[in-house]
Amino acid sequence: MVKTYHPETLTEALKIRNETHALPYAGGTDLMVRYRQGPGLVPAFDREVMFIGHLPELTKLQEKNGEFAIGACVPYREIIHHRHTPEILRKACSLIGAPAVQNLGTMGGNICNASPAGDTLPPLAILDTHLTLQSVSGERQVSLLSFFTGPGKTILRDDELLIGIHFRLPHFTAEGYRKVGTRKANALSKVAFAAFMLKEKDMLADIRIALGAVAPTVVRSRELENRLIGQPLTDLANLMPDLLESYGTLIQPITDQRSDANYRKTVSLNLIENFVLKEES
Ligand SMILES: Cc1cc2nc3c(=O)[nH]c(=O)nc-3n(C[C@H](O)[C@H](O)[C@H](O)COP(=O)(O)OP(=O)(O)OC[C@H]3O[C@@H](n4cnc5c(N)ncnc54)[C@H](O)[C@@H]3O)c2cc1C
Known part of the structure; x- marks a missing residue:
């Protein structure tokens, strides 16, 4: 069985990611399916994994001066119920899976999974979304559209985590x-x-x-x-x-x-x- 890390802080998580390249996960609703072996069997991970869904820096949702910031590990349920969530994103999130998936699944997971069918990606694309990626050596901001390089492929490095998802609240007719x-x-x-x-x-x-x-x-x-x-x-x-x-x-x-x-x-x-x-x- 592979080792599972459970860091207590973001600093510790970034250190583990840097040293081991452990696979991060939050809701696990994509990861567990990708590595599943069958009923009753543990997933067949090919590398160490690290749970990050509890880290405070990754689970904040806030609006400030018209800028909306969603922590990578905020579950859909919270995004759906937040009063500042743009209607178009609320709608997309509320059509994902079913309530059980919305309770666990995260927007960060949807983005990093990079499926062409990820349902949050079209609304995030028209919101001109930017992502914050962080490693032990620093932070970088990239546009959502430049993050994807193909189905299941992104520019995220093995030592980085997606930390936050940002956009300005939209004003359209x-x-x-x-x-x-x-x-x-x-x-x-x-x-x-x-x-x-x-x-x-x-x-x-x-x-x-x-x-x-x-x-x-x-x-x-x-x-x-x-x-x-x-x-x-x-x-x-x-x-x-x-x-x-x-x-x-x-x-x-x-x-x-x-x-x-x-x-x-x-x-x-x-x-x-x-x-x-x-x-x-
Ligand atoms: C029954 C069912 C129904 C579903 N229905 C839909 C649907 O209707 N629409 C849809 O779009 N998707 C659907 N999904 C897929 C999935 O629920 C979503 O993509 C969800 O957003 C994934 O979030 P998660 O936190 O569970 O990701 P996880 O499984 O935890 O992670 C997914 C991937 O992202 C990486 N990752 C996660 N967080 C980070 C981070 N912060 N930094 C770096 N890498 C990270 C992981 O290493 C992994 O590769 C469904 C899944 C199931 C099981």
């Missing part, structure tokens, strides 16, 4: 979130969609669109969003064909046990079109 799954609970996404829009008078002042489960990592393109920003609302319909064609090349879904590539692409493009044109007038 419309938002959309949609999780397309086989059923309402305990279903992984076939497609996840999150979007914000800001209208000023008759013009589109800002728009942010992100999609999950349709490419190796979460999809968001500021370049494509910029094609709509500053345009009169009455022109949006004319811009849609070119825009959807460009999103069609960005979206590279796979066919797997949950859905097929064509379905995923069609649904994604429909969700973008419906969101933009519904908000047209």
Whole structure:
């Protein structure tokens, strides 16, 4: 059986991580599944593990001057019930798994697991989220979008921990979130969609669109969003064909046990079109 560390402080956790590269875990709802052997058997970890879900620095949720900070190990249940949680994120968290998973699972785990179908990733992407990574040698801030390098792959080093998740509270005139799954609970996404829009008078002042489960990592393109920003609302319909064609090349879904590539692409493009044109007038 592998050794499990249970550090008492963040300093101790970072030291252990630096010296042993032990695998950190919080809720364990991804890790235990990944290493499971079968009913009644302990998981077959291939390296030492370290529980970090109790560390005070990683379990704080706070809002200060419009900046929202979520500790990496705050469980979904607390995020859902916090009064400052943006509605779009509350909705995404409350559609994850079922209450038992929401009691244990954390946003830090969802991010570090780096599944293309991680449900918090599209809303976090449009919130322009930044992450704080820490090791014994210091701290660095990275954007959420630069964190992922492929399915299950990130820039997190073996000596680092994800400490916090930060974004500014959003101010938009419309938002959309949609999780397309086989059923309402305990279903992984076939497609996840999150979007914000800001209208000023008759013009589109800002728009942010992100999609999950349709490419190796979460999809968001500021370049494509910029094609709509500053345009009169009455022109949006004319811009849609070119825009959807460009999103069609960005979206590279796979066919797997949950859905097929064509379905995923069609649904994604429909969700973008419906969101933009519904908000047209
Ligand atoms: C029944 C069931 C239903 C589910 N439904 C959904 C769903 O609908 N949508 C969805 O997106 N996911 C779903 N999941 C997956 C999972 O619950 C989420 O991804 C959850 O957010 C993982 O959080 P955790 O704390 O349990 O992660 P853990 O399992 O503890 O860790 C996951 C990974 O992240 C790493 N890690 C965790 N915290 C840190 C940290 N602070 N620093 C560095 N590395 C870290 C771990 O080493 C591991 O590789 C489901 C899982 C189950 C079992």
